[in-house]
Amino acid sequence: MKKNRLAKAGYDNAKSLLDIVREIGDTAAGLWWRFFDWLAQVEWRKLIIIWLLLLIVGLTPIGLPKQTGFFILLSFGLKVLAGGKRKAELEAREATSHADEEGLERRLAEARMAALQAQVEPHFLFNTLALIGQLIETDPPQAALIHQNLIDYLRATLPQMRAKGAGTLGRQIEMSRAYLAIMQARMRSRLAVSIDVPEETLSATFPVMMLQILIENAIKHGLEPKIAGGRIDIRASASVSTSGQMLHVEVIDDGIGFNTHAGDGVGLANVRERLRILYGNRAQLVIEKPLIGGTRACICIPYAPDIFAGSAK
Amino acid sequence: MNVNTPGGQRRATALIADDEEPMRQQLRSRLQEAWPGLEIVAEAANGIEAVALAGQHQPDIVFLDIRMPGMSGIEAARLLFNRCHLVFVTAYDQYAIEAFEQGALDYLLKPAGGERLRTTCARLQTLIGQRPSNIERQLTQLLSSQAKPAAKPEYLRWIQAVVGNNLRMISTREVLFFRADEKYTRVQTEQAEVLIRKTLKELADELDPDEFWRIHRSTLVRVDAIEGVTRDLRGRQMVKIRNFPEQLEVSRGHTHLFQQM
Numbered sequence: 001m002k003k004n005r006l007a008k009a010g011y012d013n014a015k016s017l018l019d020i021v022r023e024i025g026d027t028a029a030g031l032w033w034r035f036f037d038w039l040a041q042v043e044w045r046k047l048i049i050i051w052l053l054l055l056i057v058g059l060t061p062i063g064l065p066k067q068t069g070f071f072i073l074l075s076f077g078l079k080v081l082a083g084g085k086r087k088a089e090l091e092a093r094e095a096t097s098h099a100d101e102e103g104l105e106r107r108l109a110e111a112r113m114a115a116l117q118a119q120v121e122p123h124f125l126f127n128t129l130a131l132i133g134q135l136i137e138t139d140p141p142q143a144a145l146i147h148q149n150l151i152d153y154l155r156a157t158l159p160q161m162r163a164k165g166a167g168t169l170g171r172q173i174e175m176s177r178a179y180l181a182i183m184q185a186r187m188r189s190r191l192a193v194s195i196d197v198p199e200e201t202l203s204a205t206f207p208v209m210m211l212q213i214l215i216e217n218a219i220k221h222g223l224e225p226k227i228a229g230g231r232i233d234i235r236a237s238a239s240v241s242t243s244g245q246m247l248h249v250e251v252i253d254d255g256i257g258f259n260t261h262a263g264d265g266v267g268l269a270n271v272r273e274r275l276r277i278l279y280g281n282r283a284q285l286v287i288e289k290p291l292i293g294g295t296r297a298c299i300c301i302p303y304a305p306d307i308f309a310g311s312a313k
Numbered sequence: 314m315n316v317n318t319p320g321g322q323r324r325a326t327a328l329i330a331d332d333e334e335p336m337r338q339q340l341r342s343r344l345q346e347a348w349p350g351l352e353i354v355a356e357a358a359n360g361i362e363a364v365a366l367a368g369q370h371q372p373d374i375v376f377l378d379i380r381m382p383g384m385s386g387i388e389a390a391r392l393l394f395n396r397c398h399l400v401f402v403t404a405y406d407q408y409a410i411e412a413f414e415q416g417a418l419d420y421l422l423k424p425a426g427g428e429r430l431r432t433t434c435a436r437l438q439t440l441i442g443q444r445p446s447n448i449e450r451q452l453t454q455l456l457s458s459q460a461k462p463a464a465k466p467e468y469l470r471w472i473q474a475v476v477g478n479n480l481r482m483i484s485t486r487e488v489l490f491f492r493a494d495e496k497y498t499r500v501q502t503e504q505a506e507v508l509i510r511k512t513l514k515e516l517a518d519e520l521d522p523d524e525f526w527r528i529h530r531s532t533l534v535r536v537d538a539i540e541g542v543t544r545d546l547r548g549r550q551m552v553k554i555r556n557f558p559e560q561l562e563v564s565r566g567h568t569h570l571f572q573q574m
Contacts, residue, residue, distance in 0.1 A: 026546055123380070126404035127333070130423040134339040186333050224332075227359050227383045258482055261467040269486060281504055287482040289473065296479075 039079055040086035047079065107277060120157050121216075128182050135185075146185050152178035157212070169236060169249065170202035172211045176234065179212065183219055190229025191219075197236040204238075204247055204303055207274060213267040214251040214297045221262075222255020222295055230254040230294070238303050243282055247303035254294035258287070275301065325441050326354045328370060330363035330386065331378040331402065336423060340376060340402060343426040348434040360384025364392050372397055373441050376421075379403045398440055400433060468521035472500055474507040481507070485524060489538045489554050490561060491516055493531035503556055528552060529564040542571045 039047075051072050058068030128150055135143035156175035173195065180193045215232065223230045233252040238245060268285065275283040283301040290296050327344070331337045337356050344351055354370040357363035361383045367375055375397050377386035390399050404423040419433050472483040487502045493513040500507050517527055525533045540555045542563070550563035550571055563571065 022547060029546065123404060126423065127336075130339070130404050131333070131335050133424040134335045137342075138335075138338065186335070188334050190332075224380075225382045227361070258471060260469060260471040260473065260482075262470060268484065272484070272487065284504060287471075287484075289480040289482060291480070295482075 036078070036082075036086060037090060039075055040083045041090065044079075047075070051075075104277070107273075120154065127186060131182075131186055142185070146182055149178040149181045153182065157209075167205055167208055168202065169197065169204045169206040169211075169247070172206050172208065173197055173202070173234070173236075176211055176215050179215065180232070187224075187229060191223060192229075192231035193234075194231070195234045197234065198238075201236045201238055201247060201303075206247070206249070206301070207278060210271050210274070210299055211249060211251070213271055214299070217267055217297070218251050218253040218255065218295065221259075222253040222257070226256045243302070245303040246300050248298055248300050250296060250298045252290070252294065252296045254292070257293055258289055258295055271299070275299070323441075324350060324352055325374065325438070326352050326370065326372040327374040327376060328355045328357065328363065328367055328372040328397075329353060329376045330357040330360065330381065330389065331376075332358050332381045333378075334358070336378070336402075339423075340425055343424075343430055344434070347426075347430045348438070351434070360386060360389035363389045367393055367397060374398045374400060374437055376400050376402050398437060400437070468524070469516070469519040472509060474500060474509045476505075476507055483507070485520065485535070486537075488535055489557055490532060490534040491525070492533075501557070526567075526570055528567045528570060529562055530566075532561055534561060 054068050054072060057063045058065045128146070132143050132147055132150070135146060153175060156171065156178075177195065180191075180195075184191050184193060211234070215234070218232050223232065231254055233250070235248075235250045235252070237248050237250075239248065240246070268287075272285050275285055279301055283299070286298045286300065288296045288298070325348075329337050329340050331340070337358075341353055341356070344353065351374075354372050355366040357366050359381045360377075363375065363377065363381075363386075364384070375389075375393055377389055377399060379386040379401055380403075381389075386401060386403075390401075393399060401420040402423060402425055403420065419436060421430065421433060425433075470485050472485065472488065474481050474483055483500060483502060489501045489503065491513060492499045492501065494508065496510070496512065497508045498511055498513050498516060500509055513531060513533060517525070517533055520533070523536070525535055527533050534552060534554070538555050538557075540553045543551050543553060543560075545551055550568055551560040552563055552571075553560050
């Protein structure tokens with residue numbers, strides 16, 4: 001037993017010693033490659049000046065003339081023999097990272113396309129048209145109202161119709177109001193809506209179709225499947241955090257809540273991807289399950305209040 | 314139950330199920346025009362109510378909307394198929410339309426009315442008194458099998474984590490990797506790191522094995538987040554994660570995952 005333990009201790013010692021040797025090896029290798037890269041990229045003129053300086057130091061009594069000479073010869077040899085190849089390699093690597101950036105731009109373009117293609121659900125459209133047809137017979141003024149809401153909604157949703165400058169929170173809220181008014185006409189007492197958005201945030205930049213996707217999700221997966229129906233709250237607020245001013249836009253419903261086994265679908269994945277491309281790590285899509293039930297979805301993006309908003313009007 | 318008119322003739326009865334009240338009103342008034350003799354005995358606002366009311370009133374015909382809360386029209390049809398004639402009413406449902414076109418069971422597109430509704434009513438009038446046909450049953454089965462594609466094992470798609478006072482839902486697509494931390498598991502996303510109570514073993518069983526790979530006794534990594542695999546000087550395979558500084562070690566037992574590399 002004891003012998004075993006000793007052997008084990010010895011083994012551990014040897015292992016840790018080996019680790020130290022390896023670490024030293026790693027560091028030395030790292031330094032060597034750094035030197036090599038530097039040598040490959042440095043200009044000849046600069047290198048010659050460094051050699052001259054080294055020569056001067058080497059010729060003084062403190063200097064080590066032999067080592068200096070060796071270093072100059074070695075670096076000259078390396079530069080001539082391998083410098084060109086290494087330089088080409090490094091340039092190729094740089095080119096690759098440029099290509100990555102281009103890839104990012106391409107993905108941005110693709111995500112924009114996906115946003116543009118974000119479709120009007122045919123089911124929604126046909127049901128709304130059927131509703132208008134019914135209301136024309138029974139309640140013409142209400143039919144005209146729903147009809148107008150449908151036009152507003154389509155104007156903001158159909159890519160061909162989407163007006164320039166749609167990317168403000170105010171425009172996105174208007175469009176959501178139109179959509180929710182239609183849904184309320186269809187679901188009647190099964191849908192209650194409240195929208196609480198401070199005036200000053202309306203002019204803030206906000207990507208298109210994101211709020212819409214959250215609201216459609218809340219209705220489709222939260223409230224429509226719930227027999228009693230429920231309510232949907234839309235709130236916006238600005239806050240100051242370490243990373244600057246942030247704009248939070250929340251969509252809260254008290255529907256049947258989240259199915260943890262359902263895929264997050266095209267909608268949420270699209271929102272997340274676009275946020276990432278537009279804002280990197282500074283934006284977030286947060287989805288929470290409040291203790292009282294339902295779902296809370298929140299988009300947080302950097303907030304740039306439009307200081308000219310007031311004067312422009 | 315058929316209501317007998319004083320003349321001794323049976324009066325056909327029907328039930329309308331649709332979650333949207335305006336649509337029920339519409340169908341009711343259109344039916345009154347197309348078939349004045351039909352008596353609407355009840356209206357249901359969802360599938361569960363439809364089945365219950367159909368049991369109570371025993372109508373000859375049930376008009377069913379397909380998308381309804383609680384229980385869809387298709388699920389309700391499965392419970393009702395042999396007891397009454399079924400007519401689906403839908404605004405837009407390409408699957409249903411395709412299926413119906415193969416069979417004899419009727420369907421109506423919203424807004425239902427005019428000639429189309431009269432044809433349906435005429436067909437139903439000849440069917441009243443007969444037992445619902447077998448084709449309805451077959452079609453109902455066909456529909457329900459289309460509505461629920463072959464039962465694929467359902468994998469966990471959302472991780473629930475307590476962040477502050479809230480229960481945060483994290484899509485598995487956001488996760489870079491999971492790492493065991495005693496009784497807990499650390500969930501690493503690009504933005505944050507959170508602890509959850511589930512053990513790595515439980516997670517590995519619930520997650521899609523094609524989405525997450527186990528590369529170490531204590532590490533599950535999302536395949537899409539892997540940028541590359543390198544060997545360090547000690548010969549260990551190290552997994553590089555996209556947009557994340559730390560590299561993850563692949564243990565000896567799992568090196569086969571990256572064998573081709």
